[in-house]
Amino acid sequence: MTIRIVTDSACDLPQQLADEHGITIVPLTFSFGDEEFVDRASLTPAEFWARCSASPVLPQTAAPAPGKFAAAFSKLASGGATGILVVTISAELSATLQAAEQGAKEAGVSIPIRFVDSRSASMGEGINVLAAARLAASASNIDDLAAQVRSLAERTRVWGALDTLENLKKNGRIGGAKALLASALAIKPIITVKDGKVAEGGKQRTRSKALEFVIEQFRNDGAVSNVAVLHAECSDVDAFVARLRETYKGEIVVGNIGSVIGSHTGPGTIGVTYHTA
Numbered sequence: 001m002t003i004r005i006v007t008d009s010a011c012d013l014p015q016q017l018a019d020e021h022g023i024t025i026v027p028l029t030f031s032f033g034d035e036e037f038v039d040r041a042s043l044t045p046a047e048f049w050a051r052c053s054a055s056p057v058l059p060q061t062a063a064p065a066p067g068k069f070a071a072a073f074s075k076l077a078s079g080g081a082t083g084i085l086v087v088t089i090s091a092e093l094s095a096t097l098q099a100a101e102q103g104a105k106e107a108g109v110s111i112p113i114r115f116v117d118s119r120s121a122s123m124g125e126g127i128n129v130l131a132a133a134r135l136a137a138s139a140s141n142i143d144d145l146a147a148q149v150r151s152l153a154e155r156t157r158v159w160g161a162l163d164t165l166e167n168l169k170k171n172g173r174i175g176g177a178k179a180l181l182a183s184a185l186a187i188k189p190i191i192t193v194k195d196g197k198v199a200e201g202g203k204q205r206t207r208s209k210a211l212e213f214v215i216e217q218f219r220n221d222g223a224v225s226n227v228a229v230l231h232a233e234c235s236d237v238d239a240f241v242a243r244l245r246e247t248y249k250g251e252i253v254v255g256n257i258g259s260v261i262g263s264h265t266g267p268g269t270i271g272v273t274y275h276t277a
Contacts, residue, residue: 069103092196161210163268
């Protein structure tokens with residue numbers, strides 16, 4: 001069986017890895033006012049962050065149109081795929097899964113298409129996409145593959161340290177006065193993902209303490225696999241990876257946080273995601 005993997009651009013998977021494993025990425029879009037952009041294509045990271053800094057509000061993100069998924073499914077089916085597994089950003093965060101399911105109806109292909117909600121985002125989604133592609137290489141049953149990936153999604157952990165509260169302030173998560181106070185105290189929020197939603201994981205006074213907190217959560221989970229680091233324009237990412245390697249000797253994928261997730265977390269965000277045993 002030739003099973004192909006389809007995902008969305010919120011996975012933040014490096015393009016090189018996607019190409020290497022034949023993963024199709026359907027892009028979300030985002031807009032600043034009346035200007036619409038295609039994720040991963042329209043702006044460089046530097047251009048995106050410059051626009052975010054200059055804008056009083058965050059860009060609005062949108063799920064891909066069902067037709068984008070339909071076109072991807074049709075192309076894969078005509079290219080010889082005998083099954084398609086779709087792994088998407090958490091349905092709690094985006095309507096992308098719904099768009100993919102509608103796209104499958106529009107495509108009308110005869111091969112089976114299965115869907116997995118990653119219950120995560122950014123590289124938390126990405127490690128499930130990558131694992132799915134690796135498992136698909138030797139899979140003979142698409143339903144068994146989907147079950148394996150769902151199990152991995154349930155065991156996905158994400159911990160991240162934000163460097164700025166500005167984006168939280170812009171998206172209305174905290175009031176302006178509270179954001180100002182927190183900034184004055186140099187509070188660095190910690191985020192995690194629970195039940196498919198972004199949640200507060202703690203807070204620290206300095207960046208170094210915030211990163212140490214994240215590393216400690218990683219170490220506390222013991223035997224882990226499929227480790228990846230996600231970051232947004234972080235000059236200290238190599239040092240962060242080196243700290244993780246002190247206790248984890250396997251491969252660590254490093255991915256840039258893209259515009260869809262990055263618009264909410266802000267530049268300087270750095271985190272780790274992995275599967276627990």
